[in-house]
Amino acid sequence: MSEHEQELAAAQREQWQQTYGEHPGMYGEEPSEPAVHAAEVFRAGSAREVLELGAGHGRDALFFAREGFTVLATDFSPVGLEQLRETAHAQGVAERVTTQVQDVRRPLPLPDASADAVFAHMLLCMALSTPEIHALVAEVRRVLRPGGAFVYTVRHTGDAHYRAGSGHGDDIWEHGGFAVHFFPRDLVDHLAEGWILQEVHTFEEGGLPRRLWRVTQTVPR
Numbered sequence: 001m002s003e004h005e006q007e008l009a010a011a012q013r014e015q016w017q018q019t020y021g022e023h024p025g026m027y028g029e030e031p032s033e034p035a036v037h038a039a040e041v042f043r044a045g046s047a048r049e050v051l052e053l054g055a056g057h058g059r060d061a062l063f064f065a066r067e068g069f070t071v072l073a074t075d076f077s078p079v080g081l082e083q084l085r086e087t088a089h090a091q092g093v094a095e096r097v098t099t100q101v102q103d104v105r106r107p108l109p110l111p112d113a114s115a116d117a118v119f120a121h122m123l124l125c126m127a128l129s130t131p132e133i134h135a136l137v138a139e140v141r142r143v144l145r146p147g148g149a150f151v152y153t154v155r156h157t158g159d160a161h162y163r164a165g166s167g168h169g170d171d172i173w174e175h176g177g178f179a180v181h182f183f184p185r186d187l188v189d190h191l192a193e194g195w196i197l198q199e200v201h202t203f204e205e206g207g208l209p210r211r212l213w214r215v216t217q218t219v220p221r
């Protein structure tokens with residue numbers, strides 16, 4: 001990692017820590033649309049456990065737990081995960097939720113072929129370089145069992161904030177303190193090599209609106 005990438009990564013972690021500290025539960029308690037969809041995909045694949053990456057304060061992790069899944073919720077923000085644990089207790093699902101502070105630039109904390117399902121909403125499009133994104137998806141592939149499903153979402157180059165603010169190279173643009181890697185379509189296709197690409201679904205979220213793809217890909221059996 002270059003010095004610039006290290007500085008950007010540290011600044012973004014601090015940005016998220018501060019944001020969750022100042023705006024507890026900022027995404028609300030309702031699950032995202034991709035999480036509702038992912039629960040159907042995971043259930044159809046007989047998944048019982050879900051690994052979530054970039055879970056934040058847990059609107060989706062807690063939904064998966066309420067739906068009966070056992071969840072390992074990870075994020076590099078301990079502040080977000082603390083809020084997630086408090087809400088898990090309040091909602092009576094704490095026994096099905098484990099949290100772990102995890103920077104996705106490091107190897108995932110699971111053995112090979114041990115996970116049923118992996119979910120990541122707006123995590124792969126954080127301040128990660130293209131090689132870091134490839135390494136992360138290789139890690140997801142490593143931990144998923146044959147037939148396991150990976151549902152992720154990313155903001156893409158059709159988003160209104162693409163090329164707004166200051167550029168960090170590699171399609172990473174920082175606006176309002178948040179750095180986003182806007183995905184070109186060919187990156188989605190490259191990340192699906194060696195997988196079965198089930199779907200690339202276009203959708204929007206929030207008032208801006210953010211323009212995203214929801215990608216579903218599975219490990220061949």
Ligand SMILES: C[S@@+](CC[C@H](N)C(=O)[O-])C[C@H]1O[C@@H](n2cnc3c(N)ncnc32)[C@H](O)[C@@H]1O
Nearest residue numbers: 016027054055056075076077103104121122126
């Ligand atoms: C856009 S927010 C989405 C949060 C959550 N998925 C949701 O939709 O409610 C992105 C999340 O990714 C986390 N994040 C960003 N970079 C990360 C990294 N390198 N490793 C782990 N988590 C990261 C942030 O702390 C934040 O919680």
